[in-house]
Amino acid sequence: MTDILLFRGIDEPGLATIDVYERRGGYKALRSALGQTPEALIDTLKGAGLRGRGGAGFNMGVKASFLPKGNIQKYVVCNADESEPGTFKDRELMQKNPHQLVEGLIIAAYAVGASKSFIYIRGEYGLQADMLDAAIGEAEAAGYLGDDILGSGFGLSLYVSRGAGAYICGEETGLLDSLEGKRGNPRLKPPFPANAGLFQGPTLINNVETLSTIPHIIEMGAEAYARIGVENSAGTKLVSISGNVQRPGNYEIELGMSSRDIVFGLAGGPPEGRSVKLWFPGGSSSPVLTADDLDLSYDFDTLAKAGSMLGSGAIIVVDDSNSVVDIALWTAKFYAHESCGKCTPCREGTTWTHTMLGRIKDGSATPMDLDIMASVQEHIIGNCLCVLGDAMAMPIASMIQKFRSEFEEYIETARARSEQALVAGAAR
Amino acid sequence: MPRPVVDLVTFTVDGREVTAPQNSMLVDAALQYGDIEIPVFCYERKIGPPVGACRMCLVEVEGVPKLQAGCATAVKDGMVVHTNTPRVKEAQEAVLEFLLINHPLDCPVCDKGGECPLQDKSFGWGGGISRFVEPKRHFEKPLALSPLIAIDRERCILCYRCVRFSQEVSEDYQLVLHDRGAHTFVGTFDGHPYVAPFSGNIIELCPVGALTSQAYRFRARPWDVEGGGSICTHCPTQCNVTFTVRDERVLRVMGRDNEAVDDGWLCDRGRFAYQAIHVDDRITQPLLRDGGALVPVTWERALEAAAAGLKRAGSDVGAVVGGATTNEEGHLLARLLREGLGSENIDSRPAGGPSTGVRTALAAPALQATIPDLEFAHAVLVLDTEPVDDAPVIDLRIRKGVRRGAVKLAVATSRPSSLDPNAEAVARFAPGAGEAFVAALDAALGGTGDLAELADRAGADADAVQAVADVLTGRDDARTHDDAPATRDVVILWGERLTAGERADHAGRNLLNVARHLDLGASRDGAGLLEIPAGGNNRGLREVGVLPAEGALDTAGIAAAAAEGRLPALYLLHTDPLLDLPDRSTWLRALDKASTVIAHAAFLTEGISEHATVVFPAESHAEKEGTMVNLDGRAQRLRRAIGRQGESRAEWQVLTDLAGRIGLARGPGQALRRAAGLPRGAWGM
Amino acid sequence: MTIDPSSVARYAGGSRIPGWDDSADLEKDPAVVPDPATTPVPDDLRAEIEAEMAKYPEPEAATIAALKAVQRRYGWCSPEGVVQAACVLQLTPGDLVGVGSFYDMLNMRPAGRNAIYVCTNISCSLCGAHDLFAAFQEHAGDDHDFQVKSFECLGACDIAPMASVNGQYVGPLDPADVPTLLQQLRDGQEPLPEKQLARRPSADPNARGSAS
Numbered sequence A: 001m002t003d004i005l006l007f008r009g010i011d012e013p014g015l016a017t018i019d020v021y022e023r024r025g026g027y028k029a030l031r032s033a034l035g036q037t038p039e040a041l042i043d044t045l046k047g048a049g050l051r052g053r054g055g056a057g058f059n060m061g062v063k064a065s066f067l068p069k070g071n072i073q074k075y076v077v078c079n080a081d082e083s084e085p086g087t088f089k090d091r092e093l094m095q096k097n098p099h100q101l102v103e104g105l106i107i108a109a110y111a112v113g114a115s116k117s118f119i120y121i122r123g124e125y126g127l128q129a130d131m132l133d134a135a136i137g138e139a140e141a142a143g144y145l146g147d148d149i150l151g152s153g154f155g156l157s158l159y160v161s162r163g164a165g166a167y168i169c170g171e172e173t174g175l176l177d178s179l180e181g182k183r184g185n186p187r188l189k190p191p192f193p194a195n196a197g198l199f200q201g202p203t204l205i206n207n208v209e210t211l212s213t214i215p216h217i218i219e220m221g222a223e224a225y226a227r228i229g230v231e232n233s234a235g236t237k238l239v240s241i242s243g244n245v246q247r248p249g250n251y252e253i254e255l256g257m258s259s260r261d262i263v264f265g266l267a268g269g270p271p272e273g274r275s276v277k278l279w280f281p282g283g284s285s286s287p288v289l290t291a292d293d294l295d296l297s298y299d300f301d302t303l304a305k306a307g308s309m310l311g312s313g314a315i316i317v318v319d320d321s322n323s324v325v326d327i328a329l330w331t332a333k334f335y336a337h338e339s340c341g342k343c344t345p346c347r348e349g350t351t352w353t354h355t356m357l358g359r360i361k362d363g364s365a366t367p368m369d370l371d372i373m374a375s376v377q378e379h380i381i382g383n384c385l386c387v388l389g390d391a392m393a394m395p396i397a398s399m400i401q402k403f404r405s406e407f408e409e410y411i412e413t414a415r416a417r418s419e420q421a422l423v424a425g426a427a428r
Numbered sequence B: 001m002p003r004p005v006v007d008l009v010t011f012t013v014d015g016r017e018v019t020a021p022q023n024s025m026l027v028d029a030a031l032q033y034g035d036i037e038i039p040v041f042c043y044e045r046k047i048g049p050p051v052g053a054c055r056m057c058l059v060e061v062e063g064v065p066k067l068q069a070g071c072a073t074a075v076k077d078g079m080v081v082h083t084n085t086p087r088v089k090e091a092q093e094a095v096l097e098f099l100l101i102n103h104p105l106d107c108p109v110c111d112k113g114g115e116c117p118l119q120d121k122s123f124g125w126g127g128g129i130s131r132f133v134e135p136k137r138h139f140e141k142p143l144a145l146s147p148l149i150a151i152d153r154e155r156c157i158l159c160y161r162c163v164r165f166s167q168e169v170s171e172d173y174q175l176v177l178h179d180r181g182a183h184t185f186v187g188t189f190d191g192h193p194y195v196a197p198f199s200g201n202i203i204e205l206c207p208v209g210a211l212t213s214q215a216y217r218f219r220a221r222p223w224d225v226e227g228g229g230s231i232c233t234h235c236p237t238q239c240n241v242t243f244t245v246r247d248e249r250v251l252r253v254m255g256r257d258n259e260a261v262d263d264g265w266l267c268d269r270g271r272f273a274y275q276a277i278h279v280d281d282r283i284t285q286p287l288l289r290d291g292g293a294l295v296p297v298t299w300e301r302a303l304e305a306a307a308a309g310l311k312r313a314g315s316d317v318g319a320v321v322g323g324a325t326t327n328e329e330g331h332l333l334a335r336l337l338r339e340g341l342g343s344e345n346i347d348s349r350p351a352g353g354p355s356t357g358v359r360t361a362l363a364a365p366a367l368q369a370t371i372p373d374l375e376f377a378h379a380v381l382v383l384d385t386e387p388v389d390d391a392p393v394i395d396l397r398i399r400k401g402v403r404r405g406a407v408k409l410a411v412a413t414s415r416p417s418s419l420d421p422n423a424e425a426v427a428r429f430a431p432g433a434g435e436a437f438v439a440a441l442d443a444a445l446g447g448t449g450d451l452a453e454l455a456d457r458a459g460a461d462a463d464a465v466q467a468v469a470d471v472l473t474g475r476d477d478a479r480t481h482d483d484a485p486a487t488r489d490v491v492i493l494w495g496e497r498l499t500a501g502e503r504a505d506h507a508g509r510n511l512l513n514v515a516r517h518l519d520l521g522a523s524r525d526g527a528g529l530l531e532i533p534a535g536g537n538n539r540g541l542r543e544v545g546v547l548p549a550e551g552a553l554d555t556a557g558i559a560a561a562a563a564e565g566r567l568p569a570l571y572l573l574h575t576d577p578l579l580d581l582p583d584r585s586t587w588l589r590a591l592d593k594a595s596t597v598i599a600h601a602a603f604l605t606e607g608i609s610e611h612a613t614v615v616f617p618a619e620s621h622a623e624k625e626g627t628m629v630n631l632d633g634r635a636q637r638l639r640r641a642i643g644r645q646g647e648s649r650a651e652w653q654v655l656t657d658l659a660g661r662i663g664l665a666r667g668p669g670q671a672l673r674r675a676a677g678l679p680r681g682a683w684g685m
Numbered sequence C: 001m002t003i004d005p006s007s008v009a010r011y012a013g014g015s016r017i018p019g020w021d022d023s024a025d026l027e028k029d030p031a032v033v034p035d036p037a038t039t040p041v042p043d044d045l046r047a048e049i050e051a052e053m054a055k056y057p058e059p060e061a062a063t064i065a066a067l068k069a070v071q072r073r074y075g076w077c078s079p080e081g082v083v084q085a086a087c088v089l090q091l092t093p094g095d096l097v098g099v100g101s102f103y104d105m106l107n108m109r110p111a112g113r114n115a116i117y118v119c120t121n122i123s124c125s126l127c128g129a130h131d132l133f134a135a136f137q138e139h140a141g142d143d144h145d146f147q148v149k150s151f152e153c154l155g156a157c158d159i160a161p162m163a164s165v166n167g168q169y170v171g172p173l174d175p176a177d178v179p180t181l182l183q184q185l186r187d188g189q190e191p192l193p194e195k196q197l198a199r200r201p202s203a204d205p206n207a208r209g210s211a212s
């Protein structure tokens, strides 16, 4: 496979300091970028075909080109909320190589003409936020941040803003509200952040991994970067793999690798004697796939065609010792807990689904409930203010569809069990 | 900022071609121009921009794959919308099913029952069945949210209207959402009550029975009541209201949205003061002082006594008229005095005012701004008035303009104003030094005089005066430079007290100078002066001539003359000088000296109970017929919602009767017609 | 109307959501923006909040940071602390609690000094998180020095099952580790140093190989 980019030398001692980072060639890309016009940079980013790594997979350069030109207050915000279940790649990037992110962010800000920027990091990542704070301090001292960066006349301020525990703050408009010190409720779109984002100013929002990739693209050129990966999925991708695998962790892969090679080759597959029952290919919000889908190429389009998505690149493997009912219950519980409560279908639908699954577990459900549950998912999908509701409804619907008989069996046995218990209770 | 010019667009909704203003929201455009209702819960135009939260308004827009929120979709030319396809119906039924999951369905004991949007929408758009078999959430209810409002959290459907009102309209930011997701609930900080000048509006905004009026709870069902449209007379805004009436009792006051007046809001005074209508201590029959005490008498005796007293005094009578008086009543009393008794000593202003010339100049039609202008001006100056006290709903209008980022606000008052945080510039002057301040402001605008010296005389900071001037001229306003309009729309909202007292003429002339420097009179809409008169109908009363003639006694003059024993008879129409007017000690003496004190009053307040010799019962605003003029010159009609209390008679009738008894013979109908002819043909509205 | 809630069957479970059953205390004044003249704020708290305010074009953006500062100082977002923060920010205290109660890491009720967040999301649950959480509850559930919360994915599924202990990520944890860990906290020591995520190398073999 191609050489890796983002994780290159990630465990080198001291990489988080500016000395080591610069010794390894860090901040060269920034110098080179400041010598180019913003338009040229945006073209490079577009040409590289870098798709957003935060979940939606939108072409980063194209998004940057949406920001209005001209002398207005613009912002760049890095989405470091990383709370999609199963995802932990940004954590490692920020903790071990914060300067890579800072450099990428400065280049992006220069490209769109932003003079203020923020990294919104989930509150739980205290260590990572501290590392970023330290890196920013070093970058300021070295003249990479400030009023006049390296004599280019371009100025940028960068602060870390720490969240306080809410998944919805990963959704970009929820993030903006939270960054503004409010409840992290998503906003109506349009207007999109590129037009009216942070403090109503045009705002570019990108994921940590997306921004961390930028220095590499500048260094190697758009064409070389675009050659990595497969069509429509350029580059390398950090995959967080977890659940029932022997070697969980982050791996940097070339997009288009076989999913089987990731799950079995890199992560060692499920424990001895177990087999893959189902897997989430892109975080818990992605519809589940089964063992039959393991030979799919791991890239944006293939997974979408298979009815799921690459999402944040978080693979959760579930082996055959688990019941799909538990997986569904845990999934629904998460979204019910994290729904912001602003819109009806999500607030009520996630909670209702969670309650129904609870009844399936305790034996008070009937097969009819399965139909109701499936229909509730349909009523959520596409009807919410943001996609958090869909993010529960799609995987749950996929589980009902793919494991219907298992649900039905579970309902029957759980019913029988609870009836027996009732009879036994009455007899006593 | 001039009002935006709106283009019309044509779109299709359910096969019907509809033409509506561009950028209006689909739900508004479809209803208003196409008579097609798209159900909504969270959306309420008067609160502000849509939030798209409840998802009740989902519709199909051709060419857009997902269903769209009609409350948040601006209409565009050629847009094709469907509101009744199976897909839309399914979504509507789904949203209602979701909303009802945790709704207690306690409609039989809910105040909102029968006038509940949730009921109506469930009936009109719901699926009729629920598949939810889990137990519903139950919580203690009702709980107090404030002395006026009860909250029932089981019923809340989380539309956020109430919190948006508190945060984005009245900007008191006391009502907030707590927690998250399905646990979200409406509340305040640490159990503090929600007490704010406009809190009652949330009761009307709530689309379910979650927020109810403590005073109205369990008093009536919608089918027990009738609504009587009238106006509120508690301040010169004269918000348009509906009285909810059951068995001849006012049980509730609700807004009757008028964008030109109240913008759909009421203040808590206007909403809850009706409770004083039906109380035991109201005066409901004529009273006569007999051996030191006021005793109930027949109308005949009271009228005779009053007429006799007036006749005895002849032209030595003074009349003071309060702001709750209608144009007709004011006019009748003025005629009674002028034509019947030959006295010109009648005044409706609590502390005098400028001479006729200055007054007329200040009231010149070209110079007048309207209430909606406050929302669209480039800059607004609040001058010697506290809107939240003097005309509360105006406060909301100013906030709205500023909030939209369109209006730059300057505040110049003698005491801290609740609008200070919204203002770009704030200046303070010494109490009563409004006149000097305006002179300083005129200097700062390039007029005559030395700014430093004048500011000093006003007890104001010269820099602050200059800052106020700069806001008005737009010196620091980028927009003025950008589109460089030759003129800037400035509205000066000033309180009647600015032109009170001895230096009234100076104050008025200074204000006219300021207006001239800002070019406010240049016969254009959107800019000008807007006065907040001292009381409910004080503008109307001035316009129908309830003012002393040149050289006659004004309010203070009447007090002084009476105190010296020169006015044996006083006529107090809806005012108790000891409560409502300055200079209590003079008034005490005046009331003592006068041998005849005739009052129209609803309550035996100090001045009435101790000093009146004849008391006629006053009607409440829910019992009155007549017209009034609000602060921007709009003639509005008061309609009777309930019958008069006890033996009360219509006060215009009392005045006409009295006029007859002192020998002034002309029918009341004629008087009314004549009064009505004055302000924009008010009668028959 | 006076109802004794404990005597009404449907209220018997009590509110699952603290606050739902709370009535306003009509004796209190409305909670408006605190007046700096009458609201003493500790200097260091003020300095901390003002430093955060300086980062943003609009000072309200420091609300979450201000609440965290209050929580660090008082152990939770106490009404007293919230009023102080509101005074510095010139916002209503209601605004602050509305924001604070949205976020899982902010305690709107008194809470134990040591914050233990046990991840019970999918990946950790697949690896035994429920037993781990039960062990924490068993050993520290009643101890007022600890707040044990079941948390959603903490972004460390590579060390599942795991917990965040006063911000320090530790895992993979065995229920048997729990007493040791708690004792270390009681003794003021670092929790399970050898299991801290901070010290863990990357799983990617290429990352290790290509260092230079």
Ligand SMILES: Cc1cc2nc3c(=O)[nH]c(=O)nc-3n(C[C@H](O)[C@H](O)[C@H](O)COP(=O)(O)O)c2cc1C
Residues within 6 Å of the ligand: A051, A052, A053, A054, A055, A056, A057, A058, A060, A079, A080, A081, A082, A083, A084, A167, A168, A169, A170, A171, A172, A173, A205, A206, A207, A208, A210, A211, A386, A387, A388, A391
């Ligand atoms: C419910 C929800 C949660 C999200 N969480 C995250 C997140 O934790 N991190 C992230 O980078 N993007 C997250 N996203 C995606 C963002 O909305 C947004 O698309 C992304 O930050 C854009 O950056 P990118 O283009 O670089 O991917 C989330 C989206 C939704 C709907």
Ligand code: SF4
Residues within 6 Å of the ligand: B155, B156, B157, B158, B159, B160, B161, B162, B163, B186, B205, B206, B207, B208, B210, B211
């Ligand atoms: S109390 Fe009423 S107005 Fe407030 S959110 Fe609930 S339903 Fe809406």
Ligand code: FES
Residues within 6 Å of the ligand: B039, B040, B041, B042, B043, B051, B052, B053, B054, B055, B056, B057, B058, B069, B070, B071, B072
């Ligand atoms: S009315 Fe449109 S979402 Fe509520």
